[in-house]
Amino acid sequence: MIEGQGTTGLVLKEPTIFERSSAGRQGYALPALDVPEKQPVRFVRHKAAELPEVSELEVVRHFTRLSNWNYSVDLGMFPLGSCTMKYNPRINEEIAALPGLSVIHPDLPAEHCQGALEIIYCLEKLLCGISGMDECTAQPSAGAQGELTGLMIVRAFHESLGSSRKIVLVPDTAHGTNPASSVLAGYQAITLKSSSSGILNLEDVRGVCDKFGRDIAAMMITNPNTLGLFESNIIEISQALHNVGAQLYMDGANLNAIMGYAKPSDMGVDVMQFNLHKTFSTPHGGGGPGAGPVAVRSHLAPYLPNPRIRLVEGKYVTENLKSSIGKVRGYYGNFGVLVRALAYILQQGADGLKQVSKAAVLNANYLRHRLSSHFAVPYRSPHFHECVLTDAIQIKENGVKTLAIAKALIDQGFHPPTIYFPLVVGGAMLIEPTETESLQELDKLIDAFITIAEAIRTKKDNFEHAPRKTIVGKVDEVRAARQPILSLDDRAQ
């Protein structure tokens, strides 16, 4: 076994919280009731919900132990391609927890929530400034809901022109959410093959535009794409789409690579979403909450979700648009996430955001360059914020595949890259270091990769049994799916 920074320590076992229960124990005292106690007489619950009975310390210990089983950005580098696991500044947590921002009900009359409305308004304006787009809604809950919102806006726009289009074009490098969102918006998703250089071929796009013409509602492009490559034909692609009346949707998941270097508006983009939990540093929280604001050019603005926030004579007011697609979620969106993202943008400023993109791109290219003599690199051109390696060399040398390399990295003390995505690259490892990692950390990751590659080349280890140092060994995911145990009460059955 090769030693990296990953080592074992004292990690404690822990049952579920329900198994810690002792009848009669309490973990919290509610404020006392000072009016007569009443019992409902109708629709009474027959059997009390079986919640655990545990003390506060037991709860604290339980969840502290669980937390020790997680890998996180705070613990070490998390080069998960496409997910942008950058550092989450703690001041943003402090700000979002201010009572004046967190203990406020969304149905407060507008004069009682001017500060909250101002925050949303500021964020929407700044996202327009960053992207060059004209108007923005902060309502969508996450990137995928932003995609759906954007496509519903596109649909409403076409319908207002009396045109019922059927197709959304999606490159084969796209995130899985793109085709799924297209279908949910009532469209058929047609996959477009990217060229051997990793980006879309302009002639292919023109060909598809000729073939389907006015049946095309929109094309969804991620730029830079999920291979970390800039779609350099983007202006011509947008023209080809606009010639048949179609709209260009940009999946802004990778906006963190181009801030200050390219504005989506200048690429001919009509509508896009931002992933605040990626580009603007709000914490991922083990899978959410995120936020996926949507920005549009002015011709699509009449269809944005309700309500819109406006600044009228120094007061923030809400307004409902007649032609709006409606609401896509309750109230104003994930407000607490919007607060964090705005705090981040205010602290970076325009100059800082450009630095973010520059450092993210420098880091990714450094990694790619240093690793390219040990791993197969399918695309040679400079990359943006992420790069792709494959397992081609390791398969040839000792039959070791991407999954084993990923698990071996865990024992070296790193979170693995995104694996087997994008689908267009066999055995892909998509690596995104982000701008918040130092050169020293990058070198450590590179060393870990090289150590693994060496062990494979010299046949010292094929990592069949990795990871070895984690609280659990390789997890039997097949069994999890075949005999689903989805709650504690399924165990007995």
Add this chain to the structure above:
Amino acid sequence: MPFIPLTDDEERTILTTLGCQTSDDLFASIPPKIRETAKMSLRLPEGRALAKGMTEHEARLWFAERAERNTPAKFRHFLGGGVYDNVIPSAVDALVARGEFLTCYTPYQPEISQGTLKAIFEFQTFICRLTGMEVANASMYDGASAIAEAILMANRLRPGKRSVLISSLLPPDYRQVVDTFLKHQACLSVELGFDELGAVDVREMAELAKTNDPCCAVVCYTNYFGVVEDLASIRSSLPSDCLLVVCIPDPSALSIFETPAALGADIVAGEAHQFGTPMSFGGPHVGFFATRRSYARQMPGRLVGETVDSRGNTAYALTLATREQHIRREKATSNICTNQGLIALRCTIYLSLLGKDGFRKLGIQNYSLFDYLKTSLESLGIPMKFKKAFCYREGLFEVPNLDKRFDAAVAKGIIPGIRPAKKGFQPNEFGSTLLVTVHPKLAKADVDELVEVLSHD
């Protein structure tokens, strides 16, 4: 720059390694025409230019100033209608602030995500035990999108059906989200009216079910008027192949009222933010979604399952992923990628702390305080709009001179409730009504003060 460690020297080292002159070389694949106009000029509405960023302390002050422009914390409020204030045990914040929970990702690598996975498994167990349903997912964006997804699932389970019956007493935000999602579905939505108890008009519903060939009926338990719906009689008045979808914006009611599962629900979806998460102006909250075991493979969202590892230990993993967008792409059951992981964790910690007895007490206390409020208002001539409505912890009152009395309450530091006429209900019928809600931050003295100010000019 605090968040970017790259020094000028290190930048030169990297550029030398790459054989580049400047970092701009790396952006050469962006067409020059785009690069020329790429400079961002950021400005705040107040006029301040944002070329350079604020320091941490400046940002703190900027937000503190905005926070002060919202209702002062000393205000009391009787707002609810889908978003509920609550006391939050201190341990909740302390535990979710741990970076191991805050800064990890969706648990795709189970060996280094067992903490998150096990917590989600516990969340799923809590939701099953609250609702009585057999399976629950890892959470949804919010209650409104959860109920919209529930209807889409009912559509998948009953293909070819013509319509969806929807109670008019869902919280208005929920209803608007449902309308947005149904716009692109072939299914027609048919609105269910209410009766003199402020509950779904069951007789009318039975007629509509006969003529509209519905895939499901969607009812709210408790509804927007605070009324506990009679789910058993709703179920028995529906055709047997019509699914019953129960929307639960206020799951604290499940502490004392019968589970939707016991009353015949097929899909239960709702909102659980009040369990440990502040109202936060409407989000982030956490939707929940539960159903029968036989429908598990048609569910949207993430699911965590218990299994074993290579050493024979109990272990957890995301499962039944073949429903999901990253595998199935355009054939997925939903486009959802994230859940509300951290908020689901807050809910899990809160319910663990509250425990079996505390949870029941929460319901009893809400119920008792509302009963006191209702009795007090009625005794001073402020009746409920639906006089015999059976409410849990909120209700609709007819308040004379509402505009004036509302303002008088605000002047005393009390936001007295929500005006349904401002949330889309007919002003003719609801113009003088006020939805008044109680929550654990309120005590007898607060209620007495509210009653005092609402009961006279």
